[in-house]
Amino acid sequence: MRKVYLILILNILFSESVLSDRYTTYDELEAKINQWDADFGQNEDPYPMINGEGIIFHHEIIGYSGVDNLPIWAIKLSFNANLDEDEPKVLILGQCHAEEIYGVEIAVELIEWLLYPTNPGNSMYFQSLMSVMSQSEIWVVPTHNPEGLNVVHGWYDDFNVWHQDESFRKNKYDANQNGLFDYFYGIGDDVDGVDLNRNYDFNWVFGDQFLETDTGCSANPAYLSNYDYYRGPEPFSEAEIQTIKNFALNNNFLLSIAYHSSRSGCVAEKVIYPWLWQGGKGSPDLGIISRLGDEIALKIPTWDGLGFYYSANSMSRRGNAHDWLYSQTGCIQYLIEVGTSDMQSNDVGLIEDTIDNNMKGLLHLLKRAAGSSIQNGPDPYQITGLVTDPDGNPLSAEVTILELDGPMLKPRLTDSFGRYRRLLIEGTYTLEVEAHGYEPYLSSFVATSSVLNHDVVLNPLQEFNVEFDISVPEGLDIEESPIFKLKNNNILVDSLVVNNEGESFTMNLYEGMHELSLTSNNIFPEMINLDVLSDTTIQIDLKWKGIVLNDDFSSLDNWTNSGGWVLNQYDGEQYLSSQNSPYYNNERYDVLETVGSFSNTYNSSNKYALSLKMKKELEWENDYFGIYLSCDNCDNNMINVTGIDWKNFQDYYFSLDVNSNPSNLSFLFYSDETLNYRGLQIKNCEVLFKPDGECNKGDLNLDGLFNILDIVDMVNIIFETVDSNGIRGCVSDMNSNDLVNVNDIVILIEKILN
Ligand SMILES: [Zn+2]
Numbered sequence: 001m002r003k004v005y006l007i008l009i010l011n012i013l014f015s016e017s018v019l020s021d022r023y024t025t026y027d028e029l030e031a032k033i034n035q036w037d038a039d040f041g042q043n044e045d046p047y048p049m050i051n052g053e054g055i056i057f058h059h060e061i062i063g064y065s066g067v068d069n070l071p072i073w074a075i076k077l078s079f080n081a082n083l084d085e086d087e088p089k090v091l092i093l094g095q096c097h098a099e100e101i102y103g104v105e106i107a108v109e110l111i112e113w114l115l116y117p118t119n120p121g122n123s124m125y126f127q128s129l130m131s132v133m134s135q136s137e138i139w140v141v142p143t144h145n146p147e148g149l150n151v152v153h154g155w156y157d158d159f160n161v162w163h164q165d166e167s168f169r170k171n172k173y174d175a176n177q178n179g180l181f182d183y184f185y186g187i188g189d190d191v192d193g194v195d196l197n198r199n200y201d202f203n204w205v206f207g208d209q210f211l212e213t214d215t216g217c218s219a220n221p222a223y224l225s226n227y228d229y230y231r232g233p234e235p236f237s238e239a240e241i242q243t244i245k246n247f248a249l250n251n252n253f254l255l256s257i258a259y260h261s262s263r264s265g266c267v268a269e270k271v272i273y274p275w276l277w278q279g280g281k282g283s284p285d286l287g288i289i290s291r292l293g294d295e296i297a298l299k300i301p302t303w304d305g306l307g308f309y310y311s312a313n314s315m316s317r318r319g320n321a322h323d324w325l326y327s328q329t330g331c332i333q334y335l336i337e338v339g340t341s342d343m344q345s346n347d348v349g350l351i352e353d354t355i356d357n358n359m360k361g362l363l364h365l366l367k368r369a370a371g372s373s374i375q376n377g378p379d380p381y382q383i384t385g386l387v388t389d390p391d392g393n394p395l396s397a398e399v400t401i402l403e404l405d406g407p408m409l410k411p412r413l414t415d416s417f418g419r420y421r422r423l424l425i426e427g428t429y430t431l432e433v434e435a436h437g438y439e440p441y442l443s444s445f446v447a448t449s450s451v452l453n454h455d456v457v458l459n460p461l462q463e464f465n466v467e468f469d470i471s472v473p474e475g476l477d478i479e480e481s482p483i484f485k486l487k488n489n490n491i492l493v494d495s496l497v498v499n500n501e502g503e504s505f506t507m508n509l510y511e512g513m514h515e516l517s518l519t520s521n522n523i524f525p526e527m528i529n530l531d532v533l534s535d536t537t538i539q540i541d542l543k544w545k546g547i548v549l550n551d552d553f554s555s556l557d558n559w560t561n562s563g564g565w566v567l568n569q570y571d572g573e574q575y576l577s578s579q580n581s582p583y584y585n586n587e588r589y590d591v592l593e594t595v596g597s598f599s600n601t602y603n604s605s606n607k608y609a610l611s612l613k614m615k616k617e618l619e620w621e622n623d624y625f626g627i628y629l630s631c632d633n634c635d636n637n638m639i640n641v642t643g644i645d646w647k648n649f650q651d652y653y654f655s656l657d658v659n660s661n662p663s664n665l666s667f668l669f670y671s672d673e674t675l676n677y678r679g680l681q682i683k684n685c686e687v688l689f690k691p692d693g694e695c696n697k698g699d700l701n702l703d704g705l706f707n708i709l710d711i712v713d714m715v716n717i718i719f720e721t722v723d724s725n726g727i728r729g730c731v732s733d734m735n736s737n738d739l740v741n742v743n744d745i746v747i748l749i750e751k752i753l754n
Contacts, residue, residue, distance in 0.1 A: 063243025394418025
């Protein structure tokens with residue numbers, strides 16, 4: 001008993017870690033945070049030489065690690081850190097990959113510089129430190145992989161045995177679901193864990209699958225780190241990355257750095273930024289992003305003192321933080337690979353130099369965000385302003401700089417102050433500001449090397465009363481009630497379920513274009529572009545859908561295939577796919593066209609629609625799914641579908657305006673020279689028309705044809721062996737006398753023979 005006690009004490013005194021104790025463990029980090037909080041969390045005059053700085057330190061837990069439930073801490077440093085002020089925000093992510101521990105040290109160093117600006121090591125930057133503290137809010141997350149950090153620094157198990165894998169990369173996700181933490185000492189081959197910089201939901205699909213082996217890199221082909229880049233079971237599966245995602249979505253960060261290190265040395269001492277993909281496809285802000293990336297790199301000396309870090313475009317697409325953060329939140333993030341392949345050196349002098357060198361690049365980025373050029377800082381080049389209504393109330397508005405926009409970017413919105421901020425370089429730009437219910441604002445401006453203030457007041461649009469009178473076909477089942485959706489600029493304004501008896505209601509709508517849709521399983525989908533100019537009444541008579549073509553892709557017999565298109569199966573369901581392989585090929589032009597031509601005359605209004613149950617993943621505005629309904633003597637306009645919406649099969653409705661009877665339907669898949677995605681999966685396709693009467697009488701089996709099968713169905717209805725509610729009640733009652741009997745069969749036979 002006494003012996004065990006003695007061993008425990010010895011273990012506390014002598015850590016068995018192979019790493020230098022200069023590196024901060026997770027426990028030491030928490031102790032530091034507690035100490036900073038004790039010294040600064042309530043301190044309203046932390047800088048004796050400065051007036052009015054208020055509290056400069058705030059800390060909070062923003063989430064927990066997925067397996068060990070360890071807190072993920074965020075530290076906010078700013079004048080009045082206890083308040084949410086109208087200032088640009090910066091996000092510094094310290095360590096992400098477990099073994100890349102310089103990130104923790106740089107994060108700690110930054111916090112200490114800002115808390116102790118007159119310390120001898122950093123007092124020469126005093127003016128810079130004060131400018132970023134007074135003009136911005138700096139958020140530091142020293143580690144968002146705390147459980148991985150503990151693996152790297154080592155731990156005692158329940159039997160007091162020391163474990164340590166200082167080359168562990170991932171978190172501790174139980175990938176093989178065996179209830180144990182399976183790691184392999186040394187580089188790679190760890191079965192458990194997710195690469196946290198592959199788990200973001202932007203190009204996630206291209207990341208490594210479970211137990212995927214490494215193929216090395218050209219600069220160091222011998223370095224093989226198997227299983228180390230596992231993307232996780234699904235996008236945002238990891239608690240650590242959900243934490244960063246939510247934190248980023250709740251804060252309009254302007255700039256960010258994510259710290260890494262390169263054990264392979266393949267990307268050591270580099271500043272990497274989003275993005276330049278294959279085919280010269282750069283991010284919309286690339287000119288601005290690369291300028292700052294170059295500047296930051298040239299501030300950071302390499303370890304040998306012979307040069308500076310290299311800056312490089314991010315070329316890969318695989319669920320990383322910087323691409324997600326930039327595309328989805330507008331925050332420009334730089335990934336900095338700190339140090340060389342000797343990334344856990346025990347040479348304390350080298351550690352200190354590496355940290356100090358990196359602080360120069362970090363300080364440059366902080367000043368860029370704050371709009372400060374003090375002490376040889378960057379040219380501020382920035383536009384900012386408040387978007388308000390005429391009474392000065394802040395508005396949630398979409399702010400676009402047309403020259404810096406792209407289809408893969410989520411709209412950039414103003415923050416809770418109504419503030420927008422965009423980094424720029426020299427040039428002439430067009431600012432567009434839009435908010436629902438207000439006149440859009442457009443203005444051209446020339447960027448200056450300072451911070452350009454440009455407030456925008458939006459004028460409200462006039463409102464009108466619009467009455468909607470919606471009638472539904474007789475016998476509509478409550479489950480088939482149409483969904484009424486009203487959109488403005490693609491943003492949902494209102495949606496409701498229409499009563500199965502029909503509906504009449506009034507809405508106040510702003511002047512201008514609105515998109516209205518009314519859809520349900522068995523009614524003809526109505527898609528209406530509504531230009532609201534005055535008080536008005538909109539009459540919509542919904543009808544049962546008439547069917548020209550109904551295909552569930554049990555075969556491709558109804559289609560002529562120029563190539564590429566295939567039928568695939570997943571989970572027992574069959575669907576049409578744009579290709580056989582996981583991703584489509586580049587430079588495709590493949591047509592799938594219905595065999596023969598549609599023969600019947602359907603209606604007089606020429607109102608047609610296409611309904612598809614579909615998943616799509618197409619390179620934004622470069623690769624397309626073209627839909628084409630050909631008809632005689634009319635303009636055959638192609639509908640082009642692009643972009644990404646892959647999570648679930650969704651119902652898509654397209655209005656097909658033709659001025660004569662359509663003859664056939666074509667699907668076209670076309671892609672450009674670079675970048676391929678998962679393409680299309682289509683479960684069901686219907687070409688529909690709006691019948692002149694209540695329904696298309698006689699097409700009992702809803703296949704678009706009048707034939708013996710419809711007669712068989714009608715006989716079954718008469719003998720009550722099949723259901724005759726809803727749409728079937730209408731199509732079977734040929735003489736509209738609310739009865740289905742032999743008279744209806746006679747009329748149907750005449751119709752077939754004609
Ligand atoms: Zn890394």
